Amino acid sequence: MSDVLERLGEGRELIAFRVGRQEFCINVMMVREIRGWTAATTLPRAPRYVKGVINLRGAVLPIVDLATRLGMPGTEPTARNVIIVVQLAQRQIGILVDAVSDILTANDNLIQTVPDVTSDLVKGFVKGLLPMDGRMVSLITLDDVLPADELEAA
Amino acid sequence: MRLTAVHRSGRIVLEVADDGGGINRARVRQKAIENGVITADAQLSDEEIDNLIFLPGFSTAAKVSDISGRGVGMDVVRQSIQALGGRISISSRPGQGSTFTLSLPLTLAVLDGMVVSAQGNTLIIPLGAIMETLKPRAKDVFPLDGDLNMLALRGGYVPVVDVAFCLGYSTKHADPEQSVALLVEGEGGARAVLMVDAIHGQRQVVIKSLEANYRAVPGVAAATVMGDGRVALIVDVDAVVVNAGADMNRNSAEMKALELSGRAA
Numbered sequence: 001m002s003d004v005l006e007r008l009g010e011g012r013e014l015i016a017f018r019v020g021r022q023e024f025c026i027n028v029m030m031v032r033e034i035r036g037w038t039a040a041t042t043l044p045r046a047p048r049y050v051k052g053v054i055n056l057r058g059a060v061l062p063i064v065d066l067a068t069r070l071g072m073p074g075t076e077p078t079a080r081n082v083i084i085v086v087q088l089a090q091r092q093i094g095i096l097v098d099a100v101s102d103i104l105t106a107n108d109n110l111i112q113t114v115p116d117v118t119s120d121l122v123k124g125f126v127k128g129l130l131p132m133d134g135r136m137v138s139l140i141t142l143d144d145v146l147p148a149d150e151l152e153a154a
Numbered sequence: 155m156r157l158t159a160v161h162r163s164g165r166i167v168l169e170v171a172d173d174g175g176g177i178n179r180a181r182v183r184q185k186a187i188e189n190g191v192i193t194a195d196a197q198l199s200d201e202e203i204d205n206l207i208f209l210p211g212f213s214t215a216a217k218v219s220d221i222s223g224r225g226v227g228m229d230v231v232r233q234s235i236q237a238l239g240g241r242i243s244i245s246s247r248p249g250q251g252s253t254f255t256l257s258l259p260l261t262l263a264v265l266d267g268m269v270v271s272a273q274g275n276t277l278i279i280p281l282g283a284i285m286e287t288l289k290p291r292a293k294d295v296f297p298l299d300g301d302l303n304m305l306a307l308r309g310g311y312v313p314v315v316d317v318a319f320c321l322g323y324s325t326k327h328a329d330p331e332q333s334v335a336l337l338v339e340g341e342g343g344a345r346a347v348l349m350v351d352a353i354h355g356q357r358q359v360v361i362k363s364l365e366a367n368y369r370a371v372p373g374v375a376a377a378t379v380m381g382d383g384r385v386a387l388i389v390d391v392d393a394v395v396v397n398a399g400a401d402m403n404r405n406s407a408e409m410k411a412l413e414l415s416g417r418a419a
Contacts, residue, residue: 015160038383039395040385041275041276041377041384041386041387042275042323043364043368043371043374043387044321044322044323044372044374044387045321045322045371045372045373046371046372050368053364053368053377053385054384054385055379055383055384055385056335058362058379059362059366059367060362060363060364060366060367060368060377060379060385062367062368080306090366091366091367091368092367093367093368140274146368146369147369
């Protein structure tokens with residue numbers, strides 16, 4: 001959990017969004033922009049959670065359906081869905097979510113560790129839980145959201 | 155020494171040719187046996203012997219000078235080219251000289267392409283690879299080994315690549331009667347017939363990298379942005395031609411590997 005917290009930086013501002021019935025949040029500093037859904041071009045030989053690529057002002061941006069990635073039923077995107085464009089190291093990718101809810105301000109004490117009962121997939125992504133006005137918001141890391149590079153050679 | 159540079163199906167191909175003695179295969183082979191790279195009874199084709207010179211620490215020079223003889227040069231050349239996503243090959247004829255062919259990808263460039271569609275997906279096929287377009291007749295298509303079809307073309311047979319099937323857009327082969335065929339030639343001169351649903355015309359497209367934000371996709375050379383703002387993929391003709399027929403199994407194995415890695419992550 002500490003690595004995620006370190007990257008939260010000074011403000012500790014998190015952007016919360018909804019996927020299915022769950023709420024998640026990521027560091028607001030990772031977010032480059034938020035935009036509506038546009039039809040993606042399907043990529044051959046991509047895992048199911050990669051929806052395809054869209055044109056983001058001339059750059060080719062892969063779109064990951066976070067619901068499928070986290071093992072939930074996939075999103076059938078409509079114009080109401082939202083793509084959060086995030087910066088991951090040298091890459092920019094789009095995360096398809098249902099809706100962005102709000103910006104949360106959190107401090108370390110508030111973030112609770114994830115109990116040891118969750119599935120491996122959730123464990124790989126969810127780094128902490130935040131109680132917020134009676135909601136439970138999961139703090140997630142997006143580092144492993146894209147398929148691993150090693151498979152390129154396959 | 156002769157240097158040529160050509161633009162071939164989305165790649166820059168540089169050829170460095172000399173008219174010297176060619177590669178002394180007997181000597182390369184003997185050296186490889188001495189170094190323990192191959193066994194004395196190994197059966198190697200001429201091409202395989204030529205490729206031995208790329209091995210690190212491989213040199214046939216009897217004497218090490220200030221600039222050569224340590225067996226570093228060709229190894230470095232190959233590694234640098236591979237780091238750029240390129241390929242290098244040798245063709246050598248004793249007494250007539252050797253040709254080194256360096257093929258490098260174009261990162262940012264404009265490409266003449268044919269806009270086609272396959273199962274509702276718009277794709278670009280590099281114009282440089284296309285020899286001709288034709289309308290196949292069902293009676294000219296012959297099955298060979300399960301998923302591989304051959305098309306009879308002016309007395310010869312050319313493997314058929316169903317583009318939608320090969321890229322995984324469709325799970326069954328399209329009806330040849332309803333398709334348009336493009337005869338393409340890969341880098342090595344291998345030919346194949348690409349089956350698509352329709353040809354929409356010719357266009358210059360700007361090559362956009364898929365790797366920058368995603369990763370390399372087998373069968374796809376790069377992407378581009380079309381007039382309507384959507385992304386279209388540029389077909390890697392060489393990869394598609396080489397894998398003609400072998401794709402079905404590769405596809406499913408790869409998909410499974412990807413899905414598994416996704417679950418494990």
